[in-house]
Amino acid sequence: MAAASAISAALLPPVPGAAAAADLAPHELRILVAVDRERGFSAAARALGLTQSAVSHSVRGTERKVGAVLFERGRKGATPTAAGAAAAAHARRILRLLEALAAEARGAERGTVAGPLRIAAFRSAALHLLPPVLERLAARHPGIEPEVRVVRELGAGVAGEVAEGRADVGIATLGAAPPAAAGLIGDVLVEDPYRLVHPAGHPAPRSLPLVDWHENCGSATRRWWAGQDWIPKATVLAEDDGAVLSMVSSGLGMAIMPALSLDGAPEGVETAALGPEPPTRTVGYVTTPELAATTPVRALIRELRAARR
Template identity: 70%
Template sequence: MTDLAPHELRILVAVDRGRSFTAAAEALGMSQSAVSHAVRTCERKVGAVLFERGRHGARATPAGERAVVHARHILHLLETLAAEARGAESGTVTGTLRIAAFRSAAAHVLPAVLARLAARHPGLVPRVRIVREVGRGTAGEVADGRADLGIATLDASAAPPPGLVSGRLFEESYALVHPAGHARPHGLPLVDWDENCGSYTRDWWSRQDWIPAARVNVEDDIATLSMVAQGLGMSIVPRSALIGVPPGVAVTDLGPQAPTRLVGYVTTPELARAVGVRALIRELRSAVLPPGLEPARA
């Protein structure tokens, strides 16, 4: 097989992102016919159809999905190679750090971490994307080559997702939130929101016969707290989501057996050796955590 060239990898990524040859051509400053020809060349080299063509554009086949994931990783490693080679000569750390984080970590943990990182390494440029921590969550962004490091919910009893490495950062307990002044918060309807959690949290939840079926399901912890403040019910949320809790919401501890979630970072083995990612991990590990968050036990 003839190797794919970097410009061909960029075309595959652009077609996947734009879902059409025309959109990829516009993004890359090429003609649509040149993009189409390049994709056919890539398919011939790989020996598989990478995109389904149709009236509604181009959609990656299963082979194409895998090819695009590898293309993203390879292209970013090439960028990292160039940045680290330049840094070796000048003694500086430069380049872009792509970070995926769920909202509460991005709002309450990352700002101080990135401020210290900027003071030590002003040549690093962080790009933070807020990713809902559901399904594949932030780990999926790293696995798919869209992020260098993800702040993710870890399962203490399970290995990291295939192809990734992880490290523990902090642990936080869950608490009951309910309208302030309510006499029987345990009897309120449940306002629920989906999130990744560990096996301990899932086991605890399954044993609580007082938790009713959800009346309202929402996708965001801020919206959950707002609904609780309006008296729509109670909810059970992790402590990091309760920083800056709105007026009208009371927080009740769930006792010594309260569920907890373990939060850490995930990255790839290759990027774990990159200078910029290593610098970010050092700052994350030395972070001063907000109240209610405890450093993770080894």
């Protein structure tokens, strides 16, 4: 890998002026994104219907223009460097704006709001918060084509999908860091309180083992959690909140879950308050400053805010 980087670096001339990157064409950005996605030049070539040499030539040209090595070349394919990951994220966002440009122009000519709308959301938001919002959006703007992807709130999570150009809008849990820290904008939609969830009719639910899942709770809630000496260490870890509810309804333990995850809880489950000041998670939307100005994103934000009211 190191040798490959050295060879790639040797191909680069001295860093050109800042204007050189502006010479990048859309097809070069598409190739950059494809190599990042496919993790290889040959795989990217197949996906784009190009030759492997054409893809390699394009990437080398892009590297010369930006003045940085974007991919580590090796037997296992092409791994993006830190510069490559950043460049691919910018490329995805630029390509999405070019798509929006065409859609906005057609919409302005026809007096309609139309085009694709990529939404990322964590599971319970996609199940319970988004459907009525999208129903109203479809009634007002039938030309908008929503695409919803469920993203786990681990690592960069939903906000990361937006920041990296894979989604236009994200319904995310907003942690201690504001969206602006990731170059995003957004707003709070709901403060989602946590509740104790247990098998129906159990006489002492706090004595039960704890069932949990990795995405559960933000850092603030975990600090509250750590100060409660009655909460045991989880003995069962599930994949998601739906699996947790199924296990609790089967009598395998109790759980501490946000209210949004409890919509449509199965029979055999009851909930109880965690006290006068229960922990909450903040749920909101995030998008990029550029996409926030596009008509499909603005339309969705209006419906999200109406649902909040």
